Amino acid sequence: MTQDLGIRIDITLNMTGNPPGKLADWEMVFLAGPLAGMSLIGGGVWQKRERPSELSVTVPSRTFLSAGEKRNFNLLRITDTNAPPQDAPQEAKRTYYAPLDRMRRLVTDAYMNVAGASPEPQAAPEDEDSIPF
Secondary structure: OHHHHOEEEEEEEOOOOOOOOEEEEEEEEEOOOOOOOOEEEEEEEEEOOOOOOOEEEEOOEEEEEEOOEEEEEEOOOOOOOOOOOOOOOHHHHHHHHHHHHHHHHHHHHHHHHHHOOOOOOOOOOOOOOOOOO
16 A cells, blocks of 8 residues: 555546546655645556556646647656656666656556556566656
């Protein structure tokens, strides 16, 4: 359980199967610190299309238009503004994305506990962009 971290991840299973691939919604409840008593809502747990045995975690975001193009602004993001360049070594990218990977693991472990499956240790997926989502 994540309560020792001062947060709790609440999972609501998607029993309707709509939209396809969406398995659950998640909510991060803050139990301690300055955000105690508040929660971050709007995250999702999805089954990956290209690899159905893997889970994908989405974070809450807002949609906006920029130069006529629809874009998303993630409401939960890394505070370090020094993102590694595309051609950076994999280790530099793993270090930069480690906070998102930890959050993904907390959410997927909570989902597996609620869904009745035991969480299996997973390495961060290696997509083309090295982002662990």
